[in-house]
Amino acid sequence: RDPAAADIGRRDPIVSFEFFPPKSDAAEATLMETVTRLAPLAPDFVSVTYGAGGTTRDRTFGIVTKIQDGSGLPTASHLTCVGASREEIDDVARALWAAGIRRIVALRGDAPGGAPYQVRPDGYAYAADLVAGLRRIAPFDISVAAYPETHPSAPSADFDLDNLKRKADAGADRALTQFFFDTDAFLRFRDRAAASGITLPIVPGILPITNFARTKEFSQACGAAVPDWLEMLFEGLDETPDTRQLVAASVAVEQCRLLQTHGVEEFHFYTLNRAELTLAICRFLGIRPRRAEAVAA
Numbered sequence: 001r002d003p004a005a006a007d008i009g010r011r012d013p014i015v016s017f018e019f020f021p022p023k024s025d026a027a028e029a030t031l032m033e034t035v036t037r038l039a040p041l042a043p044d045f046v047s048v049t050y051g052a053g054g055t056t057r058d059r060t061f062g063i064v065t066k067i068q069d070g071s072g073l074p075t076a077s078h079l080t081c082v083g084a085s086r087e088e089i090d091d092v093a094r095a096l097w098a099a100g101i102r103r104i105v106a107l108r109g110d111a112p113g114g115a116p117y118q119v120r121p122d123g124y125a126y127a128a129d130l131v132a133g134l135r136r137i138a139p140f141d142i143s144v145a146a147y148p149e150t151h152p153s154a155p156s157a158d159f160d161l162d163n164l165k166r167k168a169d170a171g172a173d174r175a176l177t178q179f180f181f182d183t184d185a186f187l188r189f190r191d192r193a194a195a196s197g198i199t200l201p202i203v204p205g206i207l208p209i210t211n212f213a214r215t216k217e218f219s220q221a222c223g224a225a226v227p228d229w230l231e232m233l234f235e236g237l238d239e240t241p242d243t244r245q246l247v248a249a250s251v252a253v254e255q256c257r258l259l260q261t262h263g264v265e266e267f268h269f270y271t272l273n274r275a276e277l278t279l280a281i282c283r284f285l286g287i288r289p290r291r292a293e294a295v296a297a
């Protein structure tokens with residue numbers, strides 16, 4: 001018996017939850033309800049994404065501060081450097097710090113409309129440069145992105161791993177991974193990172209599947225393999241959301257448990273602004289609502 005397996009459920013995993021900025025008042029109400037339901041799980045932090053090409057700067061800022069002020073949860077703002085000057089980015093970072101935001105997920109981002117990425121002469125060229133810039137501004141807690149199946153535009157897997165090392169050397173505190181369904185790919189990536197001297201914690205990004213067709217499209221765009229077994233599991237479930245939800249929860253729980261048997265103790269959930277699946281998965285991982293107790297104690 002794998003000794004790590006005996007430990008499952010004994011230690012509470014550390015979790016974080018990712019949201020995206022809502023586009024309407026109704027969507028914002030749904031997100032705030034989701035935050036209220038997930039907050040008692042006492043996540044290490046929650047985060048809010050930054051729109052493609054930096055398009056949601058103000059909305060991200062507004063919702064990050066609203067979530068942190070309203071829930072008391074440490075809330076990270078994602079920040080991308082694509083399409084902006086260093087000065088503009090530095091101003092956003094200073095404003096975040098002044099508003100009490102202490103965490104940033106620092107990213108390069110992508111050019112709008114799938115255009116090839118172009119370095120701006122007055123901008124931060126890559127995420128590693130952004131991390132170095134942020135380090136000069138304030139002592140933020142900085143997360144960066146990592147790609148177990150290699151970033152789609154990286155010249156090679158080794159180059160991409162070196163890029164992660166550059167982000168670590170620039171001062172990142174942890175890496176959050178792109179979602180993946182091939183758990184072995186994550187484990188191999190973690191081993192390769194360790195072998196190349198990367199000591200940064202690498203936290204797996206878990207995507208509970210709410211819509212399989214959309215997940216597949218998204219996987220193709222970001223280079224995450226969709227195994228045949230996953231496709232077969234979701235086949236024919238388009239019209240049966242309840243069954244699909246149960247299957248999605250099982251898939252994510254199995255993935256997290258497998259990761260736990262390999263010593264993984266931290267998980268970053270792509271919630272898509274919904275509480276249900278993440279709540280169920282966390283319950284299976286042994287995480288109980290504890291924030292109310294902590295406050296009462």
Ligand code: FAD
Pocket residue numbers: 048049050051052053054078079080105106107108109110125126127128144145146151152153154155159160163176177178179205
């Ligand atoms: P980088 O680390 O800069 O790497 C980008 C690519 O450039 C890689 O292929 C790398 O190998 C290559 N590279 C690095 N340095 C060099 C160099 N000197 N010369 C040539 N090539 C180089 N996108 C958003 O728009 N908003 C978000 O909020 C957001 N949140 C995300 C959260 C997570 C956890 C993840 C995993 C991704 C997120 N993304 C987000 C997507 C991300 O912006 C894209 O994947 C983007 O293409 C790469 O960003 P990066 O920070 O990984 O870039």
